[in-house]
Structures are given as C-alpha cells and as structure tokens.
Amino acid sequence: ARQAGSMMMASRRLLFLLSSLCFLCVYGDNIDVWTIQANKLLKNGVHVNVQGVSLSCTEFDSPIDVNADGTYVCPMITQSRTSSPLLDALSQKWKAEIIRIPVNSQWYMWDLATGYPAGPPGCQFASTWAGKPSAYGNYSSEGYRAWIDDHVTAVTKLGMVAMIDLHWSDMDGTACCDNGRDSCYQGCQQMMADHKSVKFWEYVATKYANRSDVWFELYNEPAYGLGTGNTSIPILVQGGTSQAQYKNGCPASPLNTFTFVGMQDLYNAVRYSANADNIVVVGGADWSFSWNGVLAGPRPPDPSMTWCWDNPCQRGCGIKQGWDYMIQESPRKEGYPAPVPWSKNRWGKNIIYNTHPYQAKGRQTPTPNEACSDWIDGAINGTGTWLCQESAGWEASFAFLTPYVPVIATELGPWEGFPCDGSYIGCQLEWFNQQMISFTPWAYWGNPAAQCDIYPTLVNPDWSPNGYGQAVQKIFNEKSVA
Numbered sequence: 001a002r003q004a005g006s007m008m009m010a011s012r013r014l015l016f017l018l019s020s021l022c023f024l025c026v027y028g029d030n031i032d033v034w035t036i037q038a039n040k041l042l043k044n045g046v047h048v049n050v051q052g053v054s055l056s057c058t059e060f061d062s063p064i065d066v067n068a069d070g071t072y073v074c075p076m077i078t079q080s081r082t083s084s085p086l087l088d089a090l091s092q093k094w095k096a097e098i099i100r101i102p103v104n105s106q107w108y109m110w111d112l113a114t115g116y117p118a119g120p121p122g123c124q125f126a127s128t129w130a131g132k133p134s135a136y137g138n139y140s141s142e143g144y145r146a147w148i149d150d151h152v153t154a155v156t157k158l159g160m161v162a163m164i165d166l167h168w169s170d171m172d173g174t175a176c177c178d179n180g181r182d183s184c185y186q187g188c189q190q191m192m193a194d195h196k197s198v199k200f201w202e203y204v205a206t207k208y209a210n211r212s213d214v215w216f217e218l219y220n221e222p223a224y225g226l227g228t229g230n231t232s233i234p235i236l237v238q239g240g241t242s243q244a245q246y247k248n249g250c251p252a253s254p255l256n257t258f259t260f261v262g263m264q265d266l267y268n269a270v271r272y273s274a275n276a277d278n279i280v281v282v283g284g285a286d287w288s289f290s291w292n293g294v295l296a297g298p299r300p301p302d303p304s305m306t307w308c309w310d311n312p313c314q315r316g317c318g319i320k321q322g323w324d325y326m327i328q329e330s331p332r333k334e335g336y337p338a339p340v341p342w343s344k345n346r347w348g349k350n351i352i353y354n355t356h357p358y359q360a361k362g363r364q365t366p367t368p369n370e371a372c373s374d375w376i377d378g379a380i381n382g383t384g385t386w387l388c389q390e391s392a393g394w395e396a397s398f399a400f401l402t403p404y405v406p407v408i409a410t411e412l413g414p415w416e417g418f419p420c421d422g423s424y425i426g427c428q429l430e431w432f433n434q435q436m437i438s439f440t441p442w443a444y445w446g447n448p449a450a451q452c453d454i455y456p457t458l459v460n461p462d463w464s465p466n467g468y469g470q471a472v473q474k475i476f477n478e479k480s481v482a
Contacts, residue, residue: 031212031213032044032159032161032212032213033045033212034161034212034213034215034279035212035279035350036279036349036350036351036352036406038339038404038405039402039403039404039405039406040406041352041406041436041438047436048436049406049408049432049433049436049437049438049439050097050098050161050408050438051095051096051097051098051438051439051440051475051476051479052090052096052097052098052099052100052160052161052163052439052440053090053094053096053099053100053440053441053443053444053458053472054099054100054102054165054410054411054440054441054442054443054444055076055099055100055101055102055151055443055444055445056102056442056443056444056445056450056457057073057074057445057447058074058076058101058102058103058104058147058148058151059102059103059104059167059168059188060104060168060179060185060188061073061074061179062074062126062128062129062134062139062144062147063077063079063134063135063136063139063143063147064129064132064133064134064139065128065129067447067448073447076151076154077147077150077151077154079135080135081135081150082150082154083154083155083157083158086446086463087099087154087155087158088158090158090160090444091158091159091160093473094472094473094476094477095476095477095479095480096160096476097160097161098160098161098162098163098215098438098440099151099155099160099161099162099163099440100163100165100217100410100440101148101151101152101155101162101163101164101165102165102167102168102220103148103164103165103166103167103168104144104167104168104177104179104188105166105168105169105170105177105196105197105200106118106119106125106168106169106170106173106176106177106178106188107125107126107141107144107177107178108141108144108145108148108200108204109141109196109199109200109203110125110141110144111125111140111141111142112141112199112203114173114196114199115195115199116172116173116194116195116196116199117172117173117174118173119170119173119175119176119177119178120173120174120175120176120251120252120253120254121251122176122250122251123176123177123178123184123251124178125140125141125144125178126139126144126178126179127178148164152164152208152214156211156213156214160213161213161214161215162213162214162215163214163215163216163217163281163410163440164204164208164214164215164216164217165217165220165410166193166197166200166201166216166217166218166219166220166266167189167220168185168188168189168190168220169188169190169193169194169196169197169200169219170187170188170190170194170196171187171190171194171244171253171255171258172194172195172196172258173196174253174254174255174258175187175188175190175244175253175255176250176251176253184250184251187245187252187253189220189221189223189245190242190244190245190258190260191222191223191242191243191245191260192219192222192223192236192239192240192242192260192261192262193218193219193222193260193261193265193266194258194259194260194261195261197219197261197266198261198265198266198269198273199269201216201218201266201269201270201273201274202269202273202274204216205269205270205273205274205276205278206274206275206276208276208278209274209275209276209277209278210276210277210278211278212278212279214278215278215279215280215281215352216270216278216279216280216281217280217281217283217354217410218263218266218267218270218280218281218282218283219263219266219282219283220283220288221283221287221288221356221411222236222263222283222284222285222287222288223245223286223287232285232293232388233284233285233291233292233293233294233325233388234325235262236262236263236284236285237262237263237264237294237325237327238262238264239259239260239261239262239264239265240259240260240262241257241258241259241260242257242258242260243256243257244256244257244258263282263283263327264327264328266282267280267282267327267330267348267351268330268331271329271330271332271334271348272330272331272332275332277334277349277350278350279350279351279352280348280350280351280352281351281352281353281354281408281410282327282351282352282353282354283354283355283356283410284353284354284355284397284398287356288354288355288356288410288411289355289356289357289358289361289397289398290355290392290397290398291353291355291397291398291400291401292387292388292392292396292397293313293325293387293388294324294325294326294401295323295324295325295326295340295400295401295404296319296322296323296387297319297322297340297342298319298320298321298322298342299318299319299322300318301316301317301318302316302317302318304316305317313386313387313388314386315386315387321342322340322342322343324338324340324342324343324345326338326345326347326348326404326405327347327348327351328345328346328347328348329346329347329348329349330348333346334348334349335347335348335349336349339404340404347405351405352405352406352407352408352438353398353401353405353406353407353408354407354408354409354410355394355397355398355407355408355409356409356410356411356412357379357394357397357398357409357412357428358411358412358413358414358415358416358456359379359412359413359414359415359416359418359424359425359428360415360416360417360418361379361394361397366418366424372423372424372426372427372428373427375424375427376424376427376428376431378393379393379394379428380393380394380395380399380431381393381395382394382395382396382397394431398437399435399437402435402436402437406436406438407435407437407438408437408438408439408440409432409437409438409439409440409441410439410440411440411441411442411443412425412428412439412441412442413425413441413442413443413456413458413468414452414453414456414468415456419467420452420453420456420466420467420468421467421468422466422467422468422469422470422471422472423467423471425441425468425471425472425475426471426474426475429441429472429475430475433475433479441456441458441472442456442457443455443456443457443458444457444458444459445457445459446459446460446461446462446463446464447461448461452466452468456468457469458472
C-alpha cells in the first residue's frame, strides 16, 4: 500500500510537471510565482501585498451589449477576443498586479450537468442576448464561459493575476439570475453559496488547476450577519440555513429559506475534488467584512460575571478551551498545524482571508472637514470592543489575522455618504500597505449608469479616473516604484 501511494504521488508530480510545461509553451516563462508561507504572500519568494482592481459588469452583462452611444457596456475584451486598451491601461498606467473578475455562476453553469436546475421555470439564459451573433458564435452559456476565459487569458498575458470571483449564485437553480431578462437579477446575490457553487468550483478549479497566476475567490459577500453567541462564523465556515434573498425576483423563487454550504465545502471542492493548489480567497461574515470571532484563545471569566460562561462573545465571559474556526485542510491532508497553541487543527494551505471594508464599516460617516488621519483612527479601532461585535473596527474585524494568515480586501471604497474625491482612500490604503494587506478596490467600470456616490467606481463614464480613482492610481504608482 505504501508503494502504491508513492507511485500515485509520483504520478501526480509528473502530471503537474507536464501541465506546467504545456502552460509555459502557451504563455512563456515570464510568469510570477505566487505562494503563501504562514502569514506571508510571496511573489517569486519575496514577501509582498498585492494591488489591483475589481472589474464590474462581467457578472451581469455580455460581450455584445452596447450603450446608447454605441460603445460596449463591458469592453475589457475586444471583438477580436484580445485585451482592450482599457485593460492594458490597468497594467501599464495603473500598475495593477491583480484583476478581480466577477462571475455569474448561473450563466456559467447553465448547460452543464450539475444535478440542479439551470434556473426556475420562465428564467432563460441571458435572454436579451441569447442566440444573437457575437465573437463567440450565437451567444450561449458556452460563449459566456469562453468570454470569461478570454478575460483570464488577457489578464495573465499582461503579467497580472486573474482572480475568478464567484459573485452571483441562484439557490440551487431556484432563483433567476438573468440580467438579460427584464433586469431579472434580483435573485442573484444570495446570502451564501449553494450546492451548485460546489459544482462550479469543481469545474473551474479543474480547468485552471495549479496555475500560480489564477486565484479563486470562493464566494462574494456572504451576508450572514454576526448575530450573537458566535454562531455566525461557524455557520459561515460549516454551512447552515438562510433566508432566501430577493425572493421577488422575476420569476420568483419558490423558496423562503434554503440550505447553504460553508466555505469549508467550497475549499474542499478546489483542493480535494479538483486536486488544485491555486491560491484561494475566503470572505468573512457581514458581507465579507468581518472575521471577528473566528479565532480566540482561552481566557478566564470575570468573577463578577459568572452568569455568562455560556456566552463567550460577551465582555468578561470566559473561554475555557479557546476556539478555532479557520478553514481546515481538505481530505487530501495538504495543510499544516494551526500556529496557535490552543488548537490541534490543521489549517488549509494557500488561503488568503478576505474583507470588504467600505469606508462606513467600523465607523460611520466622518464629520464635516474631518481629517483623514482623525477618521482612520476611529475606523481602525471601531466603536465596539467585544468579541463577535459588528461595530468592531478594522483591527478586530480582520487585521488581527495578519500575524497568522495573509489578508486581502477584494472590495472597498467610498460608501454611505463618503465623498468620491479620494480624500479618505489614500490614508486607508497607506494603512493597508503598512499592515501588508492586499487590496482590489471596487470598481473599474466606466458607464453612465455608474455614479460613484451610489455605486463606487474608480472612473468616470469616459473611463478617465475620477477623484477616487486618481487617489488609488497614485497609491499604486508610488508602491510600484518603492
């Protein structure tokens, strides 16, 4: 049995070597190698934090949709299926190192066998564009997959990392997620992933397996709230039951609640089912903002608060053994021992923990004329200090993880009253750089429908950087020459 196991491992190494050689034949050998060791993200062996942007439109649009002026709504890829000047600019002018590509999993998996419906009765794949001539033939789910693949190819050929983001799901095929059908996208952003999401990652991770320049963001913005008693983090990781989001989509889902899978299941789909070791990105609770409560060491109770032994999220309550809800290794046993003395778990490898620290998170809108340096102190520390508290600031919500694992913010930006002039993004990204936290601000999309004050965009409708985008671009360029 030991000999058979050794032969199997040797075969796997040979297959990986051959696939790597095949990849180099297509893309050349000028490829950065991205790895993770403990809490360090390494680029060619050097500890770094990575900077880039999140696209917006690949999750809800098509390669043939046009604005009233004839320009394409989603123009990162040309009609000859190559990178457009807008995508080239991210590499050359912005100095971006990573591009986040949001994906609509219902469209992506529409014609693939998953054991679940493609969509509810009356929901059609991209019906406005379905069957129309395109660079991908008569447009179909196969064309959508090819379009997403062209984004991945274009981004990586420019020397940037392509991060595939499972942005929208459909409650195991019961919710319509079709922006092409009278804007029927109300059923798209569910509170957590479903069983079809596991099938999505089995397919996608197999397709891009073991590519250092293709990362997987397992699920966009889990909206399961923090709640009380530290229940939400275990459920986020292990799975549970949730209220259906946007049940009034067209056509409506018949479900009021649905069973969702946890981040551990999605990680296992990549590592175990697809046998892929790509870097994966996992988002926390409260719309990906918070990991507060995922890891806590033992502590004695306050003698005056003995009533709260069973409620460790309360200040002064005791934690007898400590807890560890970090993503664990898959059945492949590829992980490593947890680097905390109170845990005997083995953590999964090549994982970056994700947050979405929009500027109203951790603290409300700044007072008039408040300096960025004054505002950021409140944002870091927040207004809450208890474990598992939603009003905790950046430190207690995600930065506390940096001694153990890498952290990335795959979305951030002005929101809920913050100005779009860039006055608050500079000090935020400077603090992230100091903490070695990576970031891909939302969002690189120039469109008349995208107004920064209600939908944070880095660019104006003509794709020139707005004040927010100029501040981000400045940080990117300063970091690239440091």
